[in-house]
Structure formats: structure tokens, C-alpha cells
Amino acid sequence: MSGLATPPPPGGKTQTSPPRPPVVAAFDALPEHVRASIRAKQAAKKAKKAKKAKQPRATSPKTNADKSKDAPALPPGQRRSVTAAEYMRAAPHRFKDRQIPPALSSVPLLVNAALSPDSGIEKCGYFQFYGSEAELWEPAFFAFLAHSGFFVITDHKGEPLPELQPFYGVLTEATFEGSRFNRACLAKLGREGGCPYKLVDSAADADRCWRALEDYHVEKHECNWLTRKYLAAMEKASEKRGVNYRLHIVEMQDGDGKVVAAEFGFSCGSVYTSLSGWCERTGDRLGEVQLVLLGRWLFKSGYAFWSLGHCYVPEMQYKQNLGQVIYERAAFLELLEKHSGKFVGGGMERKLGGEVQGRDLLAAGGR
The missing domain is CATH 3.40.630.70 (Leucyl/phenylalanyl-tRNA-protein transferase, C-terminal domain)
Incomplete structure (x- = not known):
């Protein structure tokens, strides 16, 4: 609010409030045992607030x-939830092989391999294909990826980046x-x-x-x-x-x-x-x-x-x-x-x- 003046009332004159006594002076005027009690209560409240801040915040059942x-x-x-760290650890690798073309026949091969625990690509999340721009964006191939469970986004070059999510x-x-x-x-x-x-x-x-x-x-x-x-x-x-x-x-x-x-x-x-x-x-x-x-x-x-x-x-x-x-x-x-x-x-x-x-x-x- 700094830099803004309070506008004058309808009468055109700015009203001023009577001066208030300093809070410190009022506190110092209290008896010592009262001041000690106030300080103790303030310290206890501050400690309680600090302890609460350190505790993990629980999600309210009213919203979840x-x-x-x-x-x-x-x-x-x-499961009911997964963290970003768990998500990334589950499939941290990317698969790209020149021998796997962007064709309908390639899709079930990759899905089956990704589901096999000993395939070597079960820890892969992203699967890229080598091919021309027309092949990568071919509508039937693009749709078949989605139909097969791939969530397709684009990479920094604008090329399709199919993800088989963990x-x-x-x-x-x-x-x-x-x-x-x-x-x-x-x-x-x-x-x-x-x-x-x-x-x-x-x-x-x-x-x-x-x-x-x-x-x-x-x-x-x-x-x-x-x-x-x-x-x-x-x-x-x-x-x-x-x-x-x-x-x-x-x-x-x-x-x-x-x-x-x-x-x-x-x-x-x-x-x-x-x-x-x-x-x-x-x-x-x-x-x-x-x-x-x-x-x-x-x-x-x-x-x-x-x-x-x-x-x-x-x-x-x-x-x-x-x-x-x-x-x-x-x-x-x-x-x-x-x-x-x-x-x-x-x-x-x-x-x-x-x-x-x-x-x-x-x-x-x-x-």
C-alpha cells in the first residue's frame, strides 16, 4: 500500500485519528509477573506453530x-497414489532402435517386450522410431499407438515421443x-x-x-x-x-x-x-x-x-x-x-x- 494516499472524505478534508499510545509503553507498564506470563504464552504458541510446520501435510478427506x-x-x-520420484524410477530409460520402423507391426512387439520382466526394455518409458516425417505422423500408425496404450507427446524438436507409462x-x-x-x-x-x-x-x-x-x-x-x-x-x-x-x-x-x-x-x-x-x-x-x-x-x-x-x-x-x-x-x-x-x-x-x-x-x- 506504500505510495498511496488515503482519499479525503466527501467533505473534502482529510480526517486524522487521535494518536495512540505506543504498544511497548503499555506492555512495559504491566507488572513483571504479568509480562512473564505473556512471554511464556507467546513462546509456547510459537513452538507449537514451528512443530506443526515440520509435520507432513495430510490431504483432507473432504477433497480426496x-x-x-x-x-x-x-x-x-x-494403488492409490504415486510420487513423481516413484514414477520416474519405474521407467527411467528411453528405447530407440533403427531396426524398429514406425509401422503397425512394430507396436505390439514393443508392448509385449515392455511387459516382459527379462526383455531388457521393461524399464523403458519412451519409445522412439526411426523414419521419415510422413511415416512418424502417419494417421493410422499415430492412432494405433494411442489405441495400444501409448501416451504420445512431442520432444523439443517437435517429433512424436510415444510413452508407455509405468x-x-x-x-x-x-x-x-x-x-x-x-x-x-x-x-x-x-x-x-x-x-x-x-x-x-x-x-x-x-x-x-x-x-x-x-x-x-x-x-x-x-x-x-x-x-x-x-x-x-x-x-x-x-x-x-x-x-x-x-x-x-x-x-x-x-x-x-x-x-x-x-x-x-x-x-x-x-x-x-x-x-x-x-x-x-x-x-x-x-x-x-x-x-x-x-x-x-x-x-x-x-x-x-x-x-x-x-x-x-x-x-x-x-x-x-x-x-x-x-x-x-x-x-x-x-x-x-x-x-x-x-x-x-x-x-x-x-x-x-x-x-x-x-x-x-x-x-x-x-x-
Whole structure:
């Protein structure tokens, strides 16, 4: 507040408060035994505060249902959380071999080898291919990587960098509806006038949507890994007849029709996967609202599960709040195979599309 003068009242004259006696003088005027008592209380309060600061901060069960002491045990291959250090240690290496071309036949070979404990590449996370730019971005190959469980980003050169994650964040309808965080968010939207927001799948207007994503991430992170070339591969793969891959761009509009948040993702069969997104920073937690409404829309539309991608906490605590369960690589790929459908000729129904009013998503779960 330094440098700012207090404006005068309506009368035009600045009012001044009467001088107050110095606090130190008032304290010194107290009897010695009273001053000693005050000092002791202050010291005890300071020591208690310092001790509390050293203790690890626990996540409140009101925002994270998975931290409940009463949470049931998970099956083998699943866990409730993973740290970034654990994630990186699980698959610290990168695989790149000139003898492995960017072809459909290469993908199951690498997946099977990555699942074998004695293959020598089971500790690899990223798998790069040698080939021309056209081969690396070939739409069917690009889509088959995603259908097979690879989370594809881009490297510093803008080339595709497929990752077979050691851990995946998975959200089912049961875990989504079991999250206190989600229920509280939906209840708050209901109290605030029935939710003015609307979700729209705007994949048909992908270029406009991508420019908003690009501007947001360049300003915030100085780069956007979901490049224009990446989007083009998604569009072409989604348009390929008979290929089980669909691009989705879910925008959230406010009551005036303004886009205030967006989510880029894709679906294979009844599995939806998040890639990237953006939201306006207004203090209204629009990103969280958009994700919670999207979760309701996905499960009401019949999706078996929502793959949230990278899942370590506390860096991605919001995914934990949504209700994610962590799947180890083998367990996730088994779940994916069960619900993604055949890559060609089956499971290609487009379950998400059009638009939905937020108020229609506020009712309790269930289709």
C-alpha cells in the first residue's frame, strides 16, 4: 500500500485519528509477573506453530476420498497414489532402435517386450522410431499407438515421443461418484443458480480451438507440446473410415456463450483419454468445474473409464481429487484391451458429441 494516499472524505478534508499510545509503553507498564506470563504464552504458541510446520501435510478427506482410512483394499496392480520420484524410477530409460520402423507391426512387439520382466526394455518409458516425417505422423500408425496404450507427446524438436507409462491415472464412474470433491463441486454449482455452463464437443472447429490452446500454453509455459502437426494427425486419424479413434475437443461456455475452458482428448471404443487443456484464470476454479462436468458427461454417455494420463502427486493433485486410481502398466493395458474395442472394424461408436447443459449434469450419478 506504500505510495498511496488515503482519499479525503466527501467533505473534502482529510480526517486524522487521535494518536495512540505506543504498544511497548503499555506492555512495559504491566507488572513483571504479568509480562512473564505473556512471554511464556507467546513462546509456547510459537513452538507449537514451528512443530506443526515440520509435520507432513495430510490431504483432507473432504477433497480426496482415496485418503480415507476406511477405503477398501485395491486389487494387485492398482494403488492409490504415486510420487513423481516413484514414477520416474519405474521407467527411467528411453528405447530407440533403427531396426524398429514406425509401422503397425512394430507396436505390439514393443508392448509385449515392455511387459516382459527379462526383455531388457521393461524399464523403458519412451519409445522412439526411426523414419521419415510422413511415416512418424502417419494417421493410422499415430492412432494405433494411442489405441495400444501409448501416451504420445512431442520432444523439443517437435517429433512424436510415444510413452508407455509405468503408471496411469484411471477414473471410473464409481470412483468419480465416490469423490467428495466432485460431489461438493456439483452441489455448489447447484446452489449458485443451477450451473450456467454448457459443454460443447467442438472437434469440428479444431483449428480455432487449437489456437486458444496454443496462446494459453505459450504464454504460461513458453511452449505447447500439442503442436499443430499433432492436431492434424489427430484429425486425419479421426476421419479415417474404419479406424477406432476419435478426436474430441470439449469446450465449456459460460452463460453468455463465451468459451472459458477447453479439454483436448480422444476416445477408442468406450475409453476416453485426456491430453491437454486450458482455462481462464478468474478465481472461479473454472478448470476444476470443467473437469467435473466432463466426468459426469463421459459416464452418462456410457464410457467405461477415463484415462487421465500422468498421475503423480502432489504435482497433479487435482486428478487425485477427481477420484483417480493408479494402475500399473500391465494392469492398465489389460483394462484398456477390455474396453477399447478392435482397432479396425469394431467399437467405433461415437459416444461423445454435440453439447450438454451443465444443469442437466447436476443430478446424482447414473444414466
